[in-house]
Amino acid sequence: MSTSVGNHATQETTHTPVGLIAFAWALVGVPLVYGLYQTVKTASNLF
DSSP, X not given: OOXXXXXXXXXXXXXXXXXXXXXXXXXXXXHHHHHHHHHHHXXXXXX
């Protein structure tokens, strides 16, 4: 049996600013919520 020692890849952690994460969520979330609102409003006319 042979074992390989020293082939471990080192992983560096990165820090993403909280403001950037919030901006990205808002960039996707606001149009999503608006689209869902419009869909529910239009679908309510059917019933």
